[in-house]
Every structure is written in structure tokens, then in C-alpha cells.
Amino acid sequence: MATAQSETKRYLIEEKYLSLDNRFTITDDSGNIHYKGNSIFFAIGDKLVLTDENGNEVIRIRQENFHIRPTYRLYSARLDGTERQIALIKRTGPLRQHKLEISSDNGEYILQKQGGVSSKEFTLINDDNTIALITKDASPTKSFYWVDIKDNKENHSFILASVIVLACVERSPSGHILMPR
Template sequence: MRYMIKEKFWSWGDDFHISDENGNPVFLVDGQAFSWGDKLSLRDLQGKELAFIDQKLLTFMPKYEIYRNGQLFAEVRKEFNWFNKKFTLDVPGPNDYTIEGSFWAHDFCFLRSGRIVATVSKAIWSWTDTYGIEIEEGEDDISILSACIVIDQVLHDEKNHSSF
């Protein structure tokens, strides 16, 4: 399945639209405007919350938790690495995702058991952050899309903090 994540141009919080490969809206991400840390809700078009993303503060490396149906479902962690950026999407069971690639260019992939199961690339010429995501059949689209939002948040925070 192919998706496009596009950040809203004008919004109080970090809000995103997610569409399918034909440009039809599929999901919305609503970020809370005034909160300690990032708090984002991934919803279907009827408003049902499919995942809630919560940034954990006061951690050595960036860490976010993904909740489904009010229960902790997964964690996204930025891993310590001297030269490359690497993330882990820790989901229940032994089938975690490793996320690696060229984060400077915002092109990365999700690997599970050494096999690429999703690829992500950022549109270069866009007013807002826009990503194309291709997810293999049978993978957990909601977890992967949530992790893409987290990575955008982490990279955006790093970019803002490096300018001081």
C-alpha cells in the first residue's frame, strides 16, 4: 500500500493529512498545540482514534510511545550511533522493526528480520514536510505510519535545536 503524509501548512499543533496513492484522504493526525512534549492522535476519517503518540521527556535519546485502544502498544526509540541515525520500532513479540537510511535526505526504510518491509522518502520541493511511504502487504500500516510521524518530529526537533 502506498501513502502520502503531508504536514498541514497552517495549524496550532503538528497536524498531518495521510492519503492513499490516489490522493484520497485516509487518516488525519492531530497534534496537541500546548503540551509538554509531542502528543499526536492518528484518527480515521470518522474521528476514531487508531493510535496515540506520546513523547517521553527526560530521556537520553528521543523516545515515543504508541498507544492503541488506550494500551501501550509500541515504542519508537532513536538509537545511539556515532555516524548514522537509526531508530527502532519495538512492537509486541520478536518482530521489531529497525529503521535506517539517509535521514539527512529523509529517505529511510523499515527492516524486519533483515528484509525491507517499507520505504519512505521525503518530497524535496514542498512547502511542508511531505513523505511518500510504500508498505508491503501484511505489515502493520498504523504502526509504520505512526513511526514515520515520530521520525519527522525527532528530525524537526534536532534541526531546530542545532540552529542555536
């Protein structure tokens, strides 16, 4: 019989501050690359494409402009080049709380910081169930997000894209991003 620990899948999201193209690399705990997050340049707001290890588009992340609070939409990329919205993500609560409300095809989620202002731990919750635990670690040139997804029935690319939105919101004190880094 499998234990709850054996069902947990760990990913590492590495955000490179000074990279011109590949801003996010997502690996498993063995170092195998699963996804990459690439910026679209000269765009107002964050625009990223999450690709799988073969370079196929999986999810598109778009920041909406002209909102009081940061607002993002996630789109599922299709082989024919069309996209379908799969989630709307909005930052709510006090500025430093970094609480994200996620309305998706799979239900309602909350991604929020645990502990005080200096805490580096977050949880992703759906229907009072913790879906993922996220821990942030940063250096002068990179941020790292350890993502432990507790249930392999969940859509991992969707969860990882939601953590990328968290990284985008955290980058700026106001939460607004004008140009990709």
C-alpha cells in the same frame, strides 16, 4: 498471480508546519484521506492522535520527557477510551543518522536513513526484511513522506505512526521537541 509490485501500498504523509490542529494528513496514491494526525496543545513533548477518515482514534503517539535520546510510545486507542501500549520507539546512533529502534507487539523493527547525511530515503526493516520504503520531500511550509508498504499483511496504521515519529525526530537538530508546531 500477483506480483510483488501489486502488493505494495503507497501512502503520502503531509506534515504542515504552521497548522494549529491537523498537523499530518495521510492519503493514498489516489488522494483519498486514510488518517489524520492531530496535535494535543500545550503539552511538553509531542502528543498526537492518529484518527481514521471517520475521526475515530486509532493510535496515540506520546513523546516521553527526560530521556537523553528522543523516546516515544505508541498506544492503540480503544472504543472505551482506554489505551494499550503497542510500541516503544527510541532514536539511536549518531545525531544525524536518525535511526529508530522500534520494539512492538509485532516484533523488533529498525527505521533508518539510507545513504549519506543529505539522503532523503529511509527503510523500515523487520527480521532483515524490508517492510517499507520512505522518501522525504520538503518545502518551506510542509514536509512530505512517501511511504511504500511492501506487504499488505503489515499493520499500516502502526507503520504510518512510526513514520510520524520519524518526522517529529527530524524536525529538531537535537531531536528534542518541546512544543508541538
